[in-house]
Amino acid sequence: MKRQIIGRSKNEFKKKEKPWLIWNMISELNPNDLGLNKKVFNENINNGKAMFLGIVSKSLDVSKMYSFILNCIEIIYLNLKEELATSNEKERFEKIEMKLNNILFKTNKLGIKIDVKKVKQHIQEINIQLYEIKNKLQLEFGIFSLHDYNNIQKRLIKDFKWFADIKVNTKEFWEAISLQKNNSEFIELLYLERKLTKDKTILSRIGSLDIEYVFPTIDYFGTITGRILVNSPSLQQLNKKYRDIIIPEKKMQLVYIDYSQFEAGILAFEANESKLIEMYNNDDIYTQISNKLGNESVTRDLAKKLFFCYCYGMSKENILKYSGKNLNLFFDEFSNLEIYEEKILKDFLEDGFVETTLGNRRYKSLRNVENIKEGWLISQKIQGKASLILKEVILDLYNKDKEIEFLLPMHDAVLYQVPKDKTKELTEKIENSFKNVLQKYCPTLKPKITNKAFFEVK
Template sequence: MRRLIIMRVESQWYSLNLDNFEEFNSDIFLMFRRTDQIITFQTSDLIRELYSKNHKTILPNIIDLESFDKQMAQEGKEFKEYKEWKAISFLRHHKVIDSGFDLNSKNFKLFLEYLATLYLSLLEKDNSEKNRFESVEIKVNNLIYERQKKGVRINTAIAEEKCVKIEKEIYRIKNIFQLQYGIFDPENEKQQRFYLDSKKYNVFESLLDAFKARRNEDIICKYFYELIRNKQDLESLLYTISRWGGAQRTYPIYVGFGTITSRIITREPSLQNLRKVNRDVIIPDPGMKLLYVDYSQFEAGILASLCNDDNMIKLYNSDIYKDLAIKVLQDENKRDEAKIIFYRYMYGDTTLSTKVRSYFAKFTELEKFRKEVESELTSNGKIGTINGNFRSSKEDAENIWSLSHKVQSTASLIYKNALIEVYNNFFLGVDFLIPMHDGTLYQINEIGYDEVQKQIEKIYLEEFKKICPKINPRIKSNELFQ
């Protein structure tokens, strides 16, 4: 097995052998074996070029440095002094180079040596992360990069129609902001954050999540949420009909370790974040049918199993979110709002009402478990799963996210194990298309569809049960992605 770190500069590729720095090549010919490990920060460029040279090419084991850094460094946003990941930022953050380093044609080899040395150092930093990297992440990379190479089929006519409608809706919402509320730049992130701060609303994972959490009690939060979601969908749909798409196909960028909890994310376009009403732009290849399979009450079931609270486990078998809606919101139809409350509790929102806090306090084992998780983070300086995916804490930070990370990183582990197991059992006739947080869009050969659907459902249930044996997991699946 060869281990090469590569980069492209002005249409020319350079490579360095990780096991022998003397093997430095410029103008390399991209011919790789299946067993090769290729480390790069230009994953999409590499896949696109390999595919353009030979549509049937077998991809090597590609390791994306951005994902690798996110996993191995075990650092959340609070550790980062930059917003956008770049190779130069990566080296500076880990103190391999200083601000005076300037990449030029004379030091390409040195630059790759720096990247290689840091890569090897992070690889040996934590044995549990290394084990996860080799047993889970590399396998997931093989799956997602194969799909990135093939792309996803779309209906461009529908995508174009939706772009027109969304543009009109964005214009309508901006008019409301300006005419009714005197907010003249609602798309500006500073303006959005200013509003949240003015109302003393907590911001957890993102501004969008903050607006989503408050959209049913604050009309301005609702309009901010609608504006951001529509803009995201418009951007995604425009990508689907851009030059990288066209011809009824789009080629998203797949990031295997896209968040600190190891969620797989898609970019340019972000198909996984399309609102349900816009997902019908995605269509199967000829002779195939779509299958969307997703876990029911995914995080709630994981939390119930981890904390081993009998009352919570019983509620999972009915519907935790519905119970929360009835007991706290006095309306069983407000299940979606209750789900948001559940996430706010899990993330440590200190602004939850007394009624909400009293609801969760009745789960005595849950309260004990939360304290145990917080204590573990304080004692060890990090929190993770039974198989890596740790997140480190800062001593001077609030670290209210400990329970959320425990649950969501466990969810990612279950989900990725299910992806790998389906791939291992159905190498042909079942194509992974789009990852969601708790579900997957596949396309399946029309012949034998029903039987394959049952087997995939079985795999998803088994993988959930392996890590969360205290519950009887449930899933939903159908042909519609909407």
């Protein structure tokens, strides 16, 4: 609730200073409201942290600490409820987020079944691949670690001078690496090492448990756009070729339903761009981008990646710089898109925030004292609406049929498990929910969904 009301990215705060962290909220309370002076209040906070971390001395009155923490939480809760009552976030929080959170807690409690043998098998496969990649980086390019930032940047600048303007190991840096991975062997090796290392980290955390279930933490408001994030382990981030570690319960079947061209369709609707809506309804937007930019050099997958970069806030100028592909060759055909972008910017400069359907307001950055354009404006509108739609699908199906068991939210998709003997009828019910919710929020679209394998079949 606190994070949603604040409406700011976690990147605006230092790791330990995020205002929605419980200890920070407790520290901000008025000691007088708890009948304490400042010194005793601070001592209680330190003792409460120690108890939470399991560092309890014999002299510590544990029951007193529990009483103190619960009193603090009650005051925080009541203050936030009062703040929420007059906030634009009230409807979304009560209708969507609060109810969804209960479903996510249930999933966390029940756990997700894992094939431990496959986990260990995939770790071995990745170790072999990483060994080969690291050897090549060392012997052919003189790079001994992904943390060797100076040498990595020097090597990149040789072929792409604009890498000098990007700070290494930032989000922008890795987006540029992803866009260029097919144009340079060195860049492809950097990309693969990072990707495989991430997969290995996720799998190793699961494998070290050596148990048949994992109990991921699922954060219903994991990003500022309202996207759900899965942590500990980060199953959402796992490469599709390793997802076969997730298996259904006995007599159950996995069902994985995905929105096709999700962000593209939402952008077409939000901008009220009739040509783009028609393209979504009757064709494939990513294929059309590919054709326009030259499908010999721009595959559909690359076209999709370029479009995602735009939707996530990268400027078309930077997309051109990092990929060499001019998105204006495609976007210039849609006059309403420019009008839409200008309106979002105008509203942002006047109001100091951008909001989506049912709130989900994001305020201008704290450092933006000059009230200038920020790169995330389109992203907040499109991703915010996408997160709302996917959440309502999860809620809708949970309320309609308890035999449809929610397992995992992915980017634009959801993984369920259903009884094997009812797979066909329940899959159809899931598909209908996906279609109905999208049409509710984007009525001019003809929903495109796919029922596909959750993992890559080898």
